[in-house]
Amino acid sequence: MPELPEVEVTRRGLICAVGKTVTAAAVRIPRLRDPVPDFAGLLPGLRLASLERRAKYLIWHFEDQQGMPAGTIVSHLGMSGFWRVWPSPAPAPRKHDHVDLVFGDVTLRLNDARRFGSMRWTTGDPYAEKPLCDLGPEPFSEALTPLGFWQALQKTRRSIKETLLAGSAVVGCGNIYCSESLFAAGILPTRSASSLTKKEAARLLTEIRRILAEAIASGGTTLRDFHGPDGSDGYFALDCQVYGREGEACPKCGRLIVRIVQNGRSSFCCPGCQK
Numbered sequence: 001m002p003e004l005p006e007v008e009v010t011r012r013g014l015i016c017a018v019g020k021t022v023t024a025a026a027v028r029i030p031r032l033r034d035p036v037p038d039f040a041g042l043l044p045g046l047r048l049a050s051l052e053r054r055a056k057y058l059i060w061h062f063e064d065q066q067g068m069p070a071g072t073i074v075s076h077l078g079m080s081g082f083w084r085v086w087p088s089p090a091p092a093p094r095k096h097d098h099v100d101l102v103f104g105d106v107t108l109r110l111n112d113a114r115r116f117g118s119m120r121w122t123t124g125d126p127y128a129e130k131p132l133c134d135l136g137p138e139p140f141s142e143a144l145t146p147l148g149f150w151q152a153l154q155k156t157r158r159s160i161k162e163t164l165l166a167g168s169a170v171v172g173c174g175n176i177y178c179s180e181s182l183f184a185a186g187i188l189p190t191r192s193a194s195s196l197t198k199k200e201a202a203r204l205l206t207e208i209r210r211i212l213a214e215a216i217a218s219g220g221t222t223l224r225d226f227h228g229p230d231g232s233d234g235y236f237a238l239d240c241q242v243y244g245r246e247g248e249a250c251p252k253c254g255r256l257i258v259r260i261v262q263n264g265r266s267s268f269c270c271p272g273c274q275k
């Protein structure tokens with residue numbers, strides 16, 4: 001499943017369309033998770049002014065020919081979605097190629113086998129509307145301080161693992177990144193979030209940022225075929241220290257990594273290194 005780093009790498013792959021005007025669009029499916037708007041009627045003639053990311057959403061801002069805001073797509077990859085960039089004309093669509101956005105000489109194509117992705121259209125301020133208005137802070141935002149992160153952790157009775165997954169204190173920690181960042185910070189996933197000291201919260205935030213940044217950087221190299229016809233589906237494997245390594249030796253202390261289940265989700269941790 002695509003996580004924040006994949007979405008950020010995807011955004012970087014798609015910014016080749018920023019500044020270009022939509023010349024055609026095709027929607028081959030009535031709905032993904034939600035109904036897909038009539039992009040063939042909405043978009044041609046509009047210019048993609050910017051492409052932003054917020055958590056795992058891409059925010060596509062379009063302008064009219066006078067440079068006035070015309071509307072915004074808020075898209076999500078769901079469980080299995082990925083975008084590809086083709087030189088126009090793109091080849092005949094293959095199975096699950098549901099949406100094409102044609103920007104003259106490049107075509108952006110969405111493939112989504114499981115159809116849990118979404119593409120919404122709004123003419124309002126997308127950041128003031130659901131789902132974006134409900135999201136926790138971005139991990140790389142300067143507005144997210146160690147103290148602010150610690151304060152957010154004080155507000156819940158849940159475990160630190162569940163709190164990170166919920167995304168209220170910071171977005172971007174899916175199941176893998178939870179296990180990896182808690183291991184790197186030396187914190188057991190079962191600890192209550194409110195039990196973290198300011199120092200522990202600061203260390204955890206540092207590790208979350210480091211691990212997400214490394215994943216984005218490695219994705220940039222893994223995805224060097226992003227523009228080619230035979231690239232992978234765009235997801236990349238993180239070089240995990242503990243995730244998926246139950247029964248293997250901890251890379252720091254040699255004790256065996258254990259798997260625990262919290263709220264139906266697996267956590268991997270080292271009982272020697274994590275307190």
Ligand SMILES: [Zn+2]
Pocket residue numbers: 250251252253254255270271272273274
């Ligand atoms: Zn260990």
